[in-house]
Amino acid sequence: MKSARSRAAFALVGVLSAGTLAACGSSSQASDDPTGPVTIEVSIDAGLEQAAIDAFDERIAQFEKANPDIQVETKEFTWSGTTFAAELAGGTLPDVFPIPFTDGRALIEAGQIADISDLVAELPYADDFNPTIAAAGQAADGAMWAVPIAAYNQGLHYNRRLFEEAGLDPDNPPTTWDEVREAAKAIADETGQAGYAHMTQGNTGGWILTTETYALGGRMLEGEGDEVTATVDNEATTEALELLREMRWEDNSMGSSFLYDWGTINQDFAAGKIGMYVSGGANYPNLFTQNQMNPDEYGVTVLPLEGDDAGTLGGGTLAAVSSAASDAEQAAAVKWIDFYYISKLTDQEAAVAEAEVAAETDQPVGAPALPIFDRETYEEQQGWIKDLVNVPLENFAPMTDQMFDQPVIPEPAVATQDLYAALDPVVQAVLTDEDADIDALLADAQVQVQSLIDRA
Amino acid sequence: MTTLTGPVRATTAATPPSSPPPRRRARRTPRDWLRDGGLSTLVIALPMILVFGVFSWFPIGRALVMSLQQTNLVTAPEFVGLENFVFVLSDPLLGKAVANTLWFALLALVFGYPLPLAAAVLMSEVKRLRGLYSALAYLPVVVPPVVAVLLWKFFYDASPSGVFNTIAGWVGLGPFPWLQDAGSAMPSLVLEATWAAAGGTVIIYLAALVGVRTELYEAAEVDGAGVWRKIWHVTLPQLRGVLFITLILQVIGTSQVFLEPFLFTGGGPNNATLTVLMLIYDYAFGSSLGGNYGAATALSLMLAGVLAVLSAIYFRVTRPWSS
Structure with a gap:
């Protein structure tokens, strides 16, 4: 989507890679000889500051020095759902x-990305990925066609200053949805700002509603393969929408803006207009670097999980290789993925070098994220760069203390974005129409989503 | 002349009186075409033909083909006949989008059509600083549309401290939800669209008013007509050709409204501002995995067809009045 999901994931990539999203470009020298010289075009995220570009170029120089047969060129590229x-x-x-994770399986099934699974299998950490995360880049037979490079779990972001002004303890954020509602009302009553805000536009409404549904033990789909059916009219989704209705119309604690997308809700949260909202747990880089949020005011915690099968929605970013790439280019591309995206997570020297560059360019270092490997590897990596960390880690503690204990549930596997898009109007209706019939809205959405699944 | 009369008469006499004289059409050869400047005409027209061909006619032809295909522009297209048209016509959102578009067009017509005319007539009556008023009226047209929308989005802040709500609060009104409510979102869009577009129409009307002969006003004054009777009996009849054109242009323009709902509301709340063009956009670009371009082009062609028929009917109906 103009995807909040993806943006959240990309923001995470920004933490890990000095704000750059790189991808390699179509080759200018095609060769089928994996051992011969090859040139690959490496893209760099559009709109970077010169310091970040210089840092990127330095990484390319290091890569070329280590791989004399590979020439790397740069090209600006940023993933966008409407143009991809x-x-x-x-x-x-x-x-x-x-x-984004949501696109991986469909692109693999359609053969629209290169099958690099043999090359990936040779990497020393190929079997070490978190299985839930690795699945996003795997074909049905388990072969990894695309490499996970960043992951996130959804979190409850909150403004510590507004919490204090409302008489709440920012070090003890809500742990149940009832407490979320109470805190939202307190913030709205005491500060005049929105206690709890909700994204509703550009598929984000469905994304967050799905998150809330997972947190309450529900699912949007059931079954696998050709047997997938929509379950959007489940009890948990109804409960989530009912909670929104109560906060909006009974407590008046959701402010006056109900057409937020990922970018605009981050803006208003960073500006101190929102007490709490749900989004990717790795939102901090965007809030800090693009919206100038005061780090001292930032807080994040895990989502309250209620119900038998509750979990937190997780997503992330994959690095994929063009199906038009030759064998030599594919080999070079996998080396680049290993060098640029992964080594900073598995190699101390690379991790420190990356963090030093980020720190020198005033970008956040050490903002916690969901590990793509295991907790041990993640904590080891955090230990390597602990002297360079420049984010207030204590403000992340409510999240980092609990996130490894929460089950992470992947996004709906079929027609994900279409499903989210179909749920946007449902959330909007509940927030803008006091008499909205939740059951009727979900019944209509159920029919629509099932139709989308059948066409997918 | 007289020397030719005889033979002509003789020929005429040999032909039945009721038959017209046969017309011999001169056969034009390539040489004639060249001699008459055909080549230079072609050379002069060629750039325009190429530009239109590449950027207008080819895409239109391509859209015709694509409307009969199932394609995501990545995998091989599949011919599906009229399936895309059936899909679009059975989409429950189509009725909503059409109704919203008509609602926008109606609001724009009621509020946006007379306003520039009134402004132009008033400005034409002003003797001093007319240029300044013209410039002020045209200023919104100069503001880039996206900037204008973002500016108005800020004004439409639904909180009590929003710009418009603050102003409304001075007279004891509001706060109003503006874009955040299904009922008020569309009128809010029309308000901004009228502000943004009125200036251009004002300039057209002002130019047309220059062409109204002053002796008509003088004659009306002699007959004792006041300002309003002069406007009704002289100004409006003299402008009717321009008025008809701007009316049909407005109807066509508002039927294709996209920018305002796209940037202001994304079609919300709850599809209250989803227009036909927004639906086309969603078909084409709603998914990063490849949009439904067949459905998008099918709906585009249907919209174009409706507007073409509407225009033809309009010009036929108004022909007696505008001549």
């Missing part, structure tokens, strides 16, 4: 490009 399909069709994508 056209770029894929037009052949203008780089050899390696980032995609």
